Amino acid sequence: MSPARFGEVGRPIGGWRRADGEVCALASEIDRLYWPGRAVYEGRRIQHRLSLYDGALERRLGVFDRARFPIRDVAFHPTRPLVAIGTGSYDGGYQFEGDLWLWNWESAEVRTLLGESRDVTACRWVDGARLAVLLHPRDEEEYPGEENEAFDTYVGLVLDDLRDIHASGFRSSGSNRDPRLADLQPIDPATLGFGSSPIESRERRSRFTEVMGSAPYEERSRVWDLMWLSPELLAATHDRCHVEVWNTRTGARLQHIRGEGHGVQLVEALGSRLVHVFRPADFIENVADRSTLFRLGPAGLEPVRSFDHAVVLSTDERGNLLCRDPGDPGRKRERADVVLSASNEEALRTDLGHYDCANHYLRLDGRDGLYFLRGTPPSSHEHKRLCRVDLTGTIDEVMDWDDQATHLMDSAASWLSARSIVRAARVYGPRPGAGSKLIERRDFGADGPTWSVPVDAAATELGAAGDAVVFALMDGTLGILDAETGALRWTEKLEVDGVPTFATTLAIQGDAVAIGTADGRVLLMQLEAARATRAVVGCARGFSRA
Numbered sequence: 001m002s003p004a005r006f007g008e009v010g011r012p013i014g015g016w017r018r019a020d021g022e023v024c025a026l027a028s029e030i031d032r033l034y035w036p037g038r039a040v041y042e043g044r045r046i047q048h049r050l051s052l053y054d055g056a057l058e059r060r061l062g063v064f065d066r067a068r069f070p071i072r073d074v075a076f077h078p079t080r081p082l083v084a085i086g087t088g089s090y091d092g093g094y095q096f097e098g099d100l101w102l103w104n105w106e107s108a109e110v111r112t113l114l115g116e117s118r119d120v121t122a123c124r125w126v127d128g129a130r131l132a133v134l135l136h137p138r139d140e141e142e143y144p145g146e147e148n149e150a151f152d153t154y155v156g157l158v159l160d161d162l163r164d165i166h167a168s169g170f171r172s173s174g175s176n177r178d179p180r181l182a183d184l185q186p187i188d189p190a191t192l193g194f195g196s197s198p199i200e201s202r203e204r205r206s207r208f209t210e211v212m213g214s215a216p217y218e219e220r221s222r223v224w225d226l227m228w229l230s231p232e233l234l235a236a237t238h239d240r241c242h243v244e245v246w247n248t249r250t251g252a253r254l255q256h257i258r259g260e261g262h263g264v265q266l267v268e269a270l271g272s273r274l275v276h277v278f279r280p281a282d283f284i285e286n287v288a289d290r291s292t293l294f295r296l297g298p299a300g301l302e303p304v305r306s307f308d309h310a311v312v313l314s315t316d317e318r319g320n321l322l323c324r325d326p327g328d329p330g331r332k333r334e335r336a337d338v339v340l341s342a343s344n345e346e347a348l349r350t351d352l353g354h355y356d357c358a359n360h361y362l363r364l365d366g367r368d369g370l371y372f373l374r375g376t377p378p379s380s381h382e383h384k385r386l387c388r389v390d391l392t393g394t395i396d397e398v399m400d401w402d403d404q405a406t407h408l409m410d411s412a413a414s415w416l417s418a419r420s421i422v423r424a425a426r427v428y429g430p431r432p433g434a435g436s437k438l439i440e441r442r443d444f445g446a447d448g449p450t451w452s453v454p455v456d457a458a459a460t461e462l463g464a465a466g467d468a469v470v471f472a473l474m475d476g477t478l479g480i481l482d483a484e485t486g487a488l489r490w491t492e493k494l495e496v497d498g499v500p501t502f503a504t505t506l507a508i509q510g511d512a513v514a515i516g517t518a519d520g521r522v523l524l525m526q527l528e529a530a531r532a533t534r535a536v537v538g539c540a541r542g543f544s545r546a
Contacts, residue, residue, distance in 0.1 A: 088119030115178030223516025237263025353378030
C-alpha cells in the first residue's frame with residue numbers, strides 16, 4: 001500500500017550525482033529493530049543500502065546491499081558503470097572499521113579492495129584507472145596524540161590495483177593486514193584532492209534532499225505494527241507517522257497522521273482501537289522516553305492516556321490492557337506496571353518483575369487474561385515463565401517458557417486455540433549468531449512441544465491463519481507451516497520488484513496477510529496465491545497512492 005517509487009529507500013543518509021548528471025546514488029539505513037519495548041538484532045538481512053537511479057530519478061538501475069558499515073562516500077567512475085563505495089564507522093570504544101567496495105551495476109560484479117577493515121571516509125577517481133582513498137586511523141592509539149584527535153586524523157593512498165583482494169593477494173590467510181596500508185602517515189586530505197575534511201552526516205543528508213529535488217519521495221522506515229480495521233481497511237504504524245489507514249481495495253490512503261514521536265503498537269482495548277505512540281528520550285532537554293495512547297477514529301486521533309515513560313501493551317478478550325514498564329536504564333525511578341480496566345480505570349499498579357527488550361517482549365492478545373513473561377525469581381531475566389494477571393493482581397503461572405537447558409530470547413507468539421500457542425524464539429548462545437532458532441507449538445499442560453521446527457534466523461512475527469501458521473524471519477524468509485504437524489507448506493525470500501527486504505510485522509485476516517517491512521513498505525499477500533507459487537514477488541504487492 002505504500003508508494004512504490006523509491007520504496008526500497010530506508011532512512012536516507014546521503015545522495016550523490018555523477019558529474020554528467022546521468023546517474024544518481026541514494027544511500028539509506030535499514031535500522032535495527034529496536035525500541036525500549038522490543039529488540040531483535042541478529043540476522044538482519046539488510047543494514048546499509050545504496051540505490052542507483054537514472055538522472056531523472058525515474059528508473060532504478062540497481063541496488064547494493066553488501067555494505068557492512070554505514071556508507072560514507074560514493075565515487076562514480078568517469079566513463080564506466082562502476083561506483084566506488086566507502087563505508088565505515090567507529091566501534092564506540094577503540095577501533096575504526098569499514099570497507100571499500102567497487103560495484104559494477106550493469107554486470108552486478110562486486111569487489112572489495114582493501115585487505116583489512118578500515119574506516120573509509122572519502123574516495124574519488126584520480127583517473128579511469130586509479131582511486132584515491134582517505135581513511136581514519138586503525139584505532140585511537142595508532143598515532144601520537146590524545147584519543148579524541150583520532151577522529152580528525154586522516155591517512156590516505158592512491159590505489160592502482162583495483163582487483164578484488166582475493167585475486168590481488170593483498171589479503172593472505174595468515175594476516176589481517178594489507179601491506180599497502182602498513183606505513184601510512186597522517187596527511188592533510190587536500191594533498192589527495194579532498195576537502196579539508198570529509199563531509200559529515202548532516203551534509204550527506206542534505207545532499208540526499210538536493211539530489212531528490214522535486215521527485216515525489218516520501219520518507220518511510222520500519223513498520224512496527226499492522227491492524228485490520230475492517231475487511232478493506234488496514235492501519236499501519238511506522239517510524240515517520242503516528243498511524244496511517246489504507247483502503248486495500250482501492251489503494252487509497254485515507255488517513256496519515258504525524259506528530260512528535262511515532263507509532264509502535266496497535267491494539268483493541270478500552271472499547272476502542274488504540275494507537276500507541278512512543279516518543280524517544282531527549283537527553284539534551286532532559287526528557288525521558290514517553291508513551292501516549294490515542295483512540296483511532298474517522299476524525300483522527302484522540303488522546304486517551306499518557307505515561308511519563310515507555311510502556312509495552314497487551315490486551316485480553318474483555319478489553320483490559322496491560323501496560324508493562326520496560327524500566328529506566330539509569331535506575332532513577334521504580335518500575336510501575338499498570339493494568340487498565342476496559343473502562344480505562346487504573347485497576348492495578350505494581351512491579352510484575354524485571355523487563356528487558358530482548359527477553360520479555362510478548363504479545364498474546366485477546367484471550368482469557370493479560371499474559372506476560374517474567375523470570376525466576378521475578379527480578380531475573382532467566383528461567384522465564386509465561387504468566388497471566390487479572391484486574392485483582394492475581395498472577396497465574398501458565399507454563400515454563402525456558403526449560404532447564406535453554407534460555408530463550410527474541411520471542412514472538414500467537415494463539416492457535418484457547419489452550420495452544422505457536423511461538424518462535426532464539427536460543428541464547430555465548431557468541432553472536434551461535435544460538436539456534438526455532439518455531440514450535442506448545443499446548444498448555446503438555447510436558448513439551450507438540451512439534452518444533454528449526455529455522456535459520458530469528459522470527460520477527462508469526463500468526464495463525466486457520467490450519468496454518470504464517471511466519472517471518474530476519475533473513476527475509478516468509479513461510480507457512482501446518483498448525484497441526486509443523487510441516488513446511490511454503491517458503492520464500494521476500495523481494496519486491498527484485499529488491500530484497502524483510503518483514504517486521506504481519507496482520508492476518510482470512511486469506512489476506514498484510515506485511516510491514518524494514519524499509520517501510522506495506523504489502524499484501526494472499527495465502528492461496530502463496531501456496532500456489534514459488535515467487536513471493538508474484539503474490540506480494542504494494543499499492544501506490546490513488
